[in-house]
Amino acid sequence: MLSTVFQGMGSLCSRHRHYNEGDTEENAQAAEIERRIAQETKAEKHIQKLLLLGAGESGKSTIFKQIKLLFQTGFDEAELRSYISVIYANVYQTIKILHDGSKEFAQSESDSLKYVLSPENKDIGEKLSAIGGRLDHPRLTKELAHEIETLWKDSAIQETYSRGNELQVPDCAHYFMENLQRLSDVNYVPTKEDVLYARVRTTGVVEIQFSPVGENKKSGEVYRLFDVGGQRNERRKWIHLFEGVTAVIFCAAISEYDQMLFEDESKNRMMETKELFDWVLKQPCFEKTSFMLFLNKFDIFEKKVLNVPLNVCDWFKDYQPVSTGKQEIEHAYEFVKKKFEELYFQSTGPDRVDRVFKIYRTTALDQKLVKKTFKLVDETLRRRNLLEAGLL
Numbered sequence: 001m002l003s004t005v006f007q008g009m010g011s012l013c014s015r016h017r018h019y020n021e022g023d024t025e026e027n028a029q030a031a032e033i034e035r036r037i038a039q040e041t042k043a044e045k046h047i048q049k050l051l052l053l054g055a056g057e058s059g060k061s062t063i064f065k066q067i068k069l070l071f072q073t074g075f076d077e078a079e080l081r082s083y084i085s086v087i088y089a090n091v092y093q094t095i096k097i098l099h100d101g102s103k104e105f106a107q108s109e110s111d112s113l114k115y116v117l118s119p120e121n122k123d124i125g126e127k128l129s130a131i132g133g134r135l136d137h138p139r140l141t142k143e144l145a146h147e148i149e150t151l152w153k154d155s156a157i158q159e160t161y162s163r164g165n166e167l168q169v170p171d172c173a174h175y176f177m178e179n180l181q182r183l184s185d186v187n188y189v190p191t192k193e194d195v196l197y198a199r200v201r202t203t204g205v206v207e208i209q210f211s212p213v214g215e216n217k218k219s220g221e222v223y224r225l226f227d228v229g230g231q232r233n234e235r236r237k238w239i240h241l242f243e244g245v246t247a248v249i250f251c252a253a254i255s256e257y258d259q260m261l262f263e264d265e266s267k268n269r270m271m272e273t274k275e276l277f278d279w280v281l282k283q284p285c286f287e288k289t290s291f292m293l294f295l296n297k298f299d300i301f302e303k304k305v306l307n308v309p310l311n312v313c314d315w316f317k318d319y320q321p322v323s324t325g326k327q328e329i330e331h332a333y334e335f336v337k338k339k340f341e342e343l344y345f346q347s348t349g350p351d352r353v354d355r356v357f358k359i360y361r362t363t364a365l366d367q368k369l370v371k372k373t374f375k376l377v378d379e380t381l382r383r384r385n386l387l388e389a390g391l392l
C-alpha cells in the first residue's frame with residue numbers, strides 16, 4: 001500500500017531521493033541526475049510564469065490562442081481541423097438554446113406572440129433542438145445548414161436572440177450563424193478567425209512557452225503562460241499553480257454585467273468576477289506578483305452599454321449616464337475601470353503596495369490589439385525585473 005503511494009509520488013519526490021553509497025555506478029548516475037536538475041532549475045529561473053485567471057467565458061483561452069498565433073508556430077492544418085467538431089457543437093447548441101428559449105418566452109410572456117415560430121419552421125425547430133441536445137453532433141451538411149439558417153432568420157428566434165443575455169447564448173452565436181454556408185462546405189477547414197471564435201469550456205491546465213522577441217530569443221524574456229478552466233468546479237485546480245508566479249493576467253468580461261453565470265443562474269457574472277478578483281488579490285502567494293487586468297470584450301461592451309444601462313448590475317448601481325454615443329461609452333468604460341481600481345486598492349494589503357498593477361482595455365479577438373497589449377505587458381515586466389535587480 002505504502003509503496004504504491006510513494007511510486008505515485010515519484011515525480012514529486014525524485015529531487016530528494018537518497019542513493020546507496022556502496023554502488024558507484026548508481027552514484028554516478030545520481031550525480032548526473034542532480035547535475036541536470038540543477039541545470040534545469042537554473043534555466044527555469046529565467047522563465048517568467050504568467051497565469052491567466054478569470055471567470056468562465058472571460059476570454060482566457062482566446063488570449064492563449066492569440067499568444068500561440070503571435071509568438072509561436074500558430075495552428076497547423078491538423079489543429080485547425082480539430083476545431084471543426086467544436087464549431088459544429090457551438091452551432092447546434094446555439095440554435096437549441098434559441099429554439100428552446102423562444103418556446104419558454106412564448107409560454108411565459110405577456111407579449112408572447114412575437115416568440116412563436118412561424119408554423120412552417122416548427123418541425124425544423126424540434127428536429128434541430130433534438131440534435132443540439134445530443135452529445136455527438138452530426139456533420140454540418142448543406143441541408144442542415146440551410147435549415148439552421150431558416151430558423152435563425154425566423155423573427156421569433158431573432159426576438160429571442162435579442163434577449164440572449166437571459167439564456168446563456170454564447171458570444172460566438174452571431175458570427176457562426178452568419179457563416180453557415182462556408183462552415184458546411186465539404187472541404188471546410190476552419191480559419192484562424194473561426195478558431196478564435198470557437199468556444200470550448202477549458203478543463204484542466206494547458207501551458208505554452210514563448211518569447212515575444214521572436215528571432216533573438218536571448219535578449220527577450222522567456223514566458224510560460226498557463227490557461228485554466230474558469231468555472232467554479234475548475235478553480236480548485238488553480239491553487240497548485242500559484243507558486244512563483246511573475247504576473248497574473250486577470251480577464252474580466254466587462255460586457256457581462258447583465259448576464260448570469262453558466263454554473264449558477266442566480267448569480268450575476270460581474271458580481272462573480274468582482275468576488276473572484278478580490279479572492280485572487282488576497283492570495284498569500286501573490287504578495288509580489290504583478291497584476292495585469294484585461295477589461296475584455298470591449299467590442300460587445302461598447303454596443304451594449306448604450307442600450308442596457310450599467311446600473312442593472314448591483315456593483316454599478318451608482319452609475320449615472322452623462323451623454324450619448326461615443327462619449328457615453330467612454331464614460332461607462334471609465335466608470336467600470338474605476339470600480340476595478342478601487343477594488344484592487346481595497347483588496348491589496350499594506351504589505352503588498354509595491355506590487356505592479358496595470359489595466360488594459362482589450363478585445364481578445366483583435367489580434368493587433370492583443371499584440372500591442374502584450375508588448376506593453378512585456379515592457380512592464382522587464383522594467384520590474386530590472387528594478388528588482390537594482391539596475392534601474
Ligand SMILES: Nc1nc2c(ncn2[C@@H]2O[C@H](COP(=O)(O)OP(=O)(O)O)[C@@H](O)[C@H]2O)c(=O)[nH]1
Binds near residue numbers: 061063170172199
Ligand atoms: N466578441 C468578443 N468575443 C470574445 C472576446 N473574448 C473572448 N470572446 C469569445 O467568448 C467566448 C469565450 O471565450 P474563452 O476565451 O473561451 O473564455 P474562457 O472561458 O475565459 O477561456 C469565445 O467564443 C470567444 O471567442 C472579445 O473580446 N470579444
Ligand SMILES: [Mg+2]
Binds near residue numbers: 062201
Ligand atoms: Mg478557457
